[in-house]
Amino acid sequence: MPLGADNHVAVECIDVHRDFQDGSRVIRVLQGTNLKVHRGEFVAVVGASGSGKTTLLNLIGGLDRPTSGQIIVDGTDITALNDEGISAVRRHKVGVLFQDQLLLPIFTALENVEVPMLLDNVPTEERHKRGMNLLEVVGVDHRAQHMPHELSGGMRSRIALARALANDPAILLCDEPTGDLDHTTGGEIIQLMKRLAKEEGRAIIVVTHDPEVAKMTDKILLLRNGVLVEELVTEFFKPSGIDIEEVRAKFQADEEASIGK
Numbered sequence: 040m041p042l043g044a045d046n047h048v049a050v051e052c053i054d055v056h057r058d059f060q061d062g063s064r065v066i067r068v069l070q071g072t073n074l075k076v077h078r079g080e081f082v083a084v085v086g087a088s089g090s091g092k093t094t095l096l097n098l099i100g101g102l103d104r105p106t107s108g109q110i111i112v113d114g115t116d117i118t119a120l121n122d123e124g125i126s127a128v129r130r131h132k133v134g135v136l137f138q139d140q141l142l143l144p145i146f147t148a149l150e151n152v153e154v155p156m157l158l159d160n161v162p163t164e165e166r167h168k169r170g171m172n173l174l175e176v177v178g179v180d181h182r183a184q185h186m187p188h189e190l191s192g193g194m195r196s197r198i199a200l201a202r203a204l205a206n207d208p209a210i211l212l213c214d215e216p217t218g219d220l221d222h223t224t225g226g227e228i229i230q231l232m233k234r235l236a237k238e239e240g241r242a243i244i245v246v247t248h249d250p251e252v253a254k255m256t257d258k259i260l261l262l263r264n265g266v267l268v269e270e271l272v273t274e275f276f277k278p279s280g281i282d283i284e285e286v287r288a289k290f291q292a293d294e295e296a297s298i299g300k
């Protein structure tokens with residue numbers, strides 16, 4: 040059975056709260072967030088800037104701890120673990136693709152992909168082999184020996200994606216991964232992610248501002264007032280509350296009326 044076909048829950052957030060202290064003021068960012076993502080599922084999280092999208096990914100990735108609530112990652116409640124336990128889960132089950140994690144400029148494409156395996160003491164030969172396989176999966180194996188500065192933005196994104204997959208994660212977390220790519224290249228990266236979810240049974244959560252990206256996922260979740268809602272998504276993509284269809288219908292009626300005159 041392909042992994043994507045089972046019903047395995049890869050990530051579950053149960054009543055997650057995250058408060059930040061800002062001087063004497065408490066900022067309540069996540070206020071009872073619930074989420075469930077299965078293996079093989081490709082989910083978009085959208086929401087206004089500052090709504091807590093990155094905060095949520097950091098919590099799921101074990102880079103931060105919630106104020107309260109539970110986060111289950113591939114069957115393990117990471118909120119019950121100490122720092123060492125969390126870092127082990129992160130190393131073995133989670134891949135992250137964040138914009139601030141650039142490729143290391145002094146290493147080749149292949150070496151960049153190998154870094155997480157090197158740090159995890161994977162033997163040299165296996166590391167090379169898996170590194171090349173991953174570059175092949177993302178379609179840049181022919182650039183394995185190139186340095187990052189010799190490659191296009193799209194290729195660098197693919198390599199960063201390969202690196203995020205180096206530990207064969209059950210869960211891949213992406214924070215605005217297409218933010219600085221042109222439309223076509225960004226679309227290709229998202230297609231690739233979709234394939235990784237479907238064919239390799241990974242759970243992929245992608246934070247995005249781009250409705251075109253969100254449209255390609257299985258499910259769009261809107262983060263608003265600290266909770267995730269599924270139903271209001273189309274409303275989110277109406278620019279400043281304007282209903283495009285309504286405007287279009289009005290223009291059309293207007294035109295028809297002027298023709299009739």
Ligand SMILES: Nc1ncnc2c1ncn2[C@@H]1O[C@H](COP(=O)(O)OP(=O)(O)O)[C@@H](O)[C@H]1O
Nearest residue numbers: 059060068086087088089090091092093094095
């Ligand atoms: N470490 C932190 N300390 C204090 N406030 C924070 C911290 N991280 C995030 N915040 C605040 O939490 C809110 C949500 O931030 P963030 O998750 O980055 O939003 P988004 O990714 O949706 O734009 C913002 O108001 C931000 O200022």
Ligand SMILES: [Mg+2]
Nearest residue numbers: 092093094214
């Ligand atoms: Mg953010």
